[in-house]
Amino acid sequence: MKEAPLATVAVLITILGLAYALWIDFKTSIQKKIELKQELLRQAIAFEVHKHKWLESEKVGYDVGYDYAWIDWNSKYRKDFVRSRKIAA
Incomplete structure (x- = not known):
């Protein structure tokens, strides 16, 4: 079996490293988006x-x-x- 040239191996390692970095960046951005949506939902609630x-207080005078x-x-x-x-999101 013929061995791959060292330059080819180096290129593959570089490509895999870039792919991993991009995946980590993508995963982090998705995580941040989920956290932002959760925070916006908490604020809306x-x-x-x-x-x-306010409405209930106006009704009863x-x-x-807040607890009630x-x-x-x-x-x-x-x-x-x-x-x-x-559904809207």
């Missing part, structure tokens, strides 16, 4: 809970509190809200 708190608003919004609207965000 917080906004919706604050809006829900006093501040219902979060529990109420979570039980009534979270599932559909998250589902609609995942």
Whole structure:
């Protein structure tokens, strides 16, 4: 069996090194995109809970509190809200 010239081996190692670096960069960018989408979803949920708190407080005439608003919004609207965000994304 004929051995590959040393230059060919060096080129292959360089190509594999570049491919690995590009893969790591791609994987990192995908990870960052996922983390960004998760953070945006958390912020959107917080906004919706604050809006829900305001609306519920207006209905009853006093501040219902964030904890009540979060529990109420979570039980009534979270599932559909998250589902609609995942479809839109």
